[in-house]
Amino acid sequence: MNVKSTVEIEAAANVLKLLADKTRLTMMKLLQVNECCVCEFVEIFKISQPAISQHLRKLRDGGLVKETRRGQWIHYSINRESEHYELVQSLLDYLPSQKKRLEELEEQGLRISCD
Template sequence: MEKTANVLKLLGDKTRLTMMKLLQVNECCVCEFVEIFKISQPAVSQHVRKLRDGGLVRETRKGQWIHYSINTESEHYEFVQSLLNDLPSQEKYLEDLEAQGLRIICE
């Protein structure tokens, strides 16, 4: 129960929940989240750090950049997926970034 409560606490924040929904089908960089959420890079990094520390996301280094994706090996993966599956798509954020030429600007 304690672990599930912690996962729900992490996902109880709208920004982190939206990040997780975006990561459900995409790999994203902090710089993309900065553009999507219009918040500072340190604020985005704090959100991502909490998700990573909770075991919900993993990071992959590509050159000097770190890309994030859902941790499919997390003990909570199936539970998180079932929650995310019931949420509306957030792809519009990435489509808007792409239209502006800002999709994965860190490559």
Template structure:
């Protein structure tokens, strides 16, 4: 029973994060390919710090990972996350 409560809390946290349209769209884009913040700037009508804040929340939750290449940081979905399959199920219903 305790494990189920923990799993529900984790799933609830993911759903709360993905309840934000911007974060959900970022995740849908990252499902297709990795991106840097500068590429996401072309998609969203918001500042670089705002996009970075959304990415930081997703990274802190373990939903995305980053790969630093020179001065650029590329973001991608974290396939090692225990809720990765759950996230994939959510994303299959969202189109960019």
């Protein structure tokens, strides 16, 4: 028997549906190594704040990300307590690093805009 926990097919399909969107998948890859807030994602993806918030809401509702409030800002991170964490982590490990996007944000002075 496999030591790793197994995920029901339907649950796995729902997670994969969430991650089938390029923006959400990239968000998750960015969150694999860093917390981010909405304003950082707006700068990275060059799309509206409501669109970013909609993507994050779907990921949060699916249990893949969690929110941490710091003052008026909400920071997002991967939900390591999610029953789907291992599945998501395995998938993200196959994707190229998105560290360059965060470095570019930092170079523009936008990485710390929410603290």
